[in-house]
Amino acid sequence: xxxxxIVVLAGGVGGAKFxxxxxALVRRDLPSAxxxxxxxxxxxxxxxxxxxxxxxxxxxxxxxxxxxxQRGWGRAGxxxxxxxxxxAYGVGWPWFTLGDLDLGTHxxxxxxxxxxxxxxxxxxxxxxxxPLGVRLLPxxxxxxxxxxxxxxxxxxxxxxxxxxxxxxxxxxxxxxxVEHATAAPGVAEAIRDADVVLLAPxxxxxxIGTVLxxxxxxxxxxxxxxxxIGLSPVIGGSVVRGMADACLAAIGVATDxxxxxxxxxxxxxxxxxxxxxxxEADAGAVEALEADGIRAEAVxxxxxxxxxxxxxxxxxxxxxxx
Ligand code: GDP
Ligand code: CA
Numbered sequence: 001x002x003x004x005x006i007v008v009l010a011g012g013v014g015g016a017k018f019x020x021x022x023x024a025l026v027r028r029d030l031p032s033a034x035x036x037x038x039x040x041x042x043x044x045x046x047x048x049x050x051x052x053x054x055x056x057x058x059x060x061x062x063x064x065x066x067x068x069x070q071r072g073w074g075r076a077g078x079x080x081x082x083x084x085x086x087x088a089y090g091v092g093w094p095w096f097t098l099g100d101l102d103l104g105t106h107x108x109x110x111x112x113x114x115x116x117x118x119x120x121x122x123x124x125x126x127x128x129x130x131p132l133g134v135r136l137l138p139x140x141x142x143x144x145x146x147x148x149x150x151x152x153x154x155x156x157x158x159x160x161x162x163x164x165x166x167x168x169x170x171x172x173x174x175x176x177x178v179e180h181a182t183a184a185p186g187v188a189e190a191i192r193d194a195d196v197v198l199l200a201p202x203x204x205x206x207x208i209g210t211v212l213x214x215x216x217x218x219x220x221x222x223x224x225x226x227x228x229i230g231l232s233p234v235i236g237g238s239v240v241r242g243m244a245d246a247c248l249a250a251i252g253v254a255t256d257x258x259x260x261x262x263x264x265x266x267x268x269x270x271x272x273x274x275x276x277x278x279x280e281a282d283a284g285a286v287e288a289l290e291a292d293g294i295r296a297e298a299v300x301x302x303x304x305x306x307x308x309x310x311x312x313x314x315x316x317x318x319x320x321x322x
Pocket of ligand 1: 010011012013014015016055058201202203207208231232233234235238239240241242243244301302303304
């Protein structure tokens with residue numbers, strides 16, 4: 001099977017870890033292959049007059065090697081002097097830290113947007129500074145923001161996630177602005193012309209689900225001639241890191257590798273998947289998934305370093321060729 005054009009749908013931190021491992025694999029074993037990453041933009045927001053794009057930034061910083069590994073988000077060597085001033089003026093969200101280096105990115109981005117550039121062109125210009133080794137595309141150029149429906153009203157996804165730590169029960173998610181959105185330039189074409197499409201082990205609801213919800217993207221994934229392979233973000237009934245189980249619960253999907261595969265669905269029955277990788281802890285699910293029309297295999301899915309993650313990506317490419 002050809003693997004020259006690899007497309008990955010991805011969220012932020014989990015997506016970035018996966019793409020780094022995939023990039024390491026490609027550099028070592030598939031030097032002629034290209035990687036296009038379609039990133040979630042549902043977490044984007046205006047804050048203190050600036051457009052902030054958390055998942056695109058997690059991807060850009062991690063691929064550039066300037067991310068804070070310890071903290072898990074933002075820039076390494078960060079300071080927060082500007083944020084302290086903003087808080088003193090009562091501007092922004094006190095619980096949403098904007099580091100000084102990070103603010104440089106947000107100011108640059110907002111300035112380009114105000115000059116009239118679409119987000120996709122802004123991402124291209126910002127990421128030209130770093131040798132990312134992948135083509136990074138926002139899912140859409142329009143402002144489509146994920147809001148969480150709770151018993152106390154609706155709030156922006158980042159407010160629910162960061163301020164309430166997803167503790168306020170979510171009743172559902174709304175993509176504000178989605179009816180006016182289209183896939184960003186290059187996204188549908190990349191999926192159509194791909195040799196393989198991978199769904200990163202990202203949040204199935206507010207990362208991958210949001211990307212697939214942009215008009216034209218789910219259709220492109222369903223229509224591509226390339227195999228579509230997903231990797232489970234859940235291992236042994238746990239979300240590994242973070243609070244994604246709260247998102248799954250809100251849409252009535254169990255925190256379970258097979259349940260997520262069935263939520264995505266087989267392409268042969270209205271879904272988006274040809275294949276699904278589960279961790280060895282979930283090997284018991286393989287047979288039933290195959291019976292449901294989803295090629296499945298159990299391999300280690302812990303993204304402990306680029307080598308381990310590269311091996312996951314290699315397993316996904318093998319499953320695509322099966
Ligand atoms: P976010 O946008 O920063 O929340 O990041 P993503 O949506 O891209 O990815 C978050 C998801 O990655 C989490 O919900 C976890 O389920 C998953 N994840 C994190 N670490 C690992 C890992 O080592 N292995 C697997 N299989 N999934 C992981
Ligand atoms: Ca995110």
